[in-house]
Amino acid sequence: MPFDKRKALQTALSYTQQGRLDKAITEYQSVLKADPNDLNVLNTLGDLYARTGNKAEAITQYMRLGDAYRKDGFAAKATAVYKKVIKLDSGNLPAQMHCADLYAEQGLVGEAKQQLLLIAEQCSRAGNMKEALTVYQ
Numbered sequence: 001m002p003f004d005k006r007k008a009l010q011t012a013l014s015y016t017q018q019g020r021l022d023k024a025i026t027e028y029q030s031v032l033k034a035d036p037n038d039l040n041v042l043n044t045l046g047d048l049y050a051r052t053g054n055k056a057e058a059i060t061q062y063m064r065l066g067d068a069y070r071k072d073g074f075a076a077k078a079t080a081v082y083k084k085v086i087k088l089d090s091g092n093l094p095a096q097m098h099c100a101d102l103y104a105e106q107g108l109v110g111e112a113k114q115q116l117l118l119i120a121e122q123c124s125r126a127g128n129m130k131e132a133l134t135v136y137q
Contacts, residue, residue, distance in 0.1 A: 003034045012044075021052050039068055046084065055088050059095075062088075066098060075102045091122060 012027035028045045032038060046061035062085045069078035079102045085095035096119045103112035 003030075005031055005034060008034075009041075016048070021048055024048055025052070037068070039065055042068070043081070046081075050084075050088060059085050059088055059092065063095065066095070070098065070102065075106050078102055079106075093119065093122075096122075 008027050008031045012024045012031065015021070015024035015027060025045065025048050028041050028048065032041050032045065035041070042061050042065040046058045046065060049055075049058035049061060062081050066078045066081035066085070069075075069081060079099055082095040082098045082102070085092050086099070089095075096115060100112050100115035100119065103109075103115060
């Protein structure tokens, strides 16, 4: 029997509404397995993992989503998703660097500079002076 994406999405939504988040996650994973490019499902999975306290998996889904948006030229959407990652893990350097790069690409020089300064300060506090100097440059 072929996979019925529409039915799986309805089931996942129903589980979510019932508060059965683990079952909803399982359904959304099956949808993503059938259609790995469904960005809405990636976002929803990230949100559900965050709600259940699984920060690592939420970050994984959000990073995939941000990377996909960035690749497709949706800088503002990518930035918003990387900000979700930073909200979950303020020390996530890849997400911070992506935000800084995207700000610069969008001509948001002030935001890019502010993001880079935060990254450099974080590296400095962590004792990673070489990385801090690279960011400052």
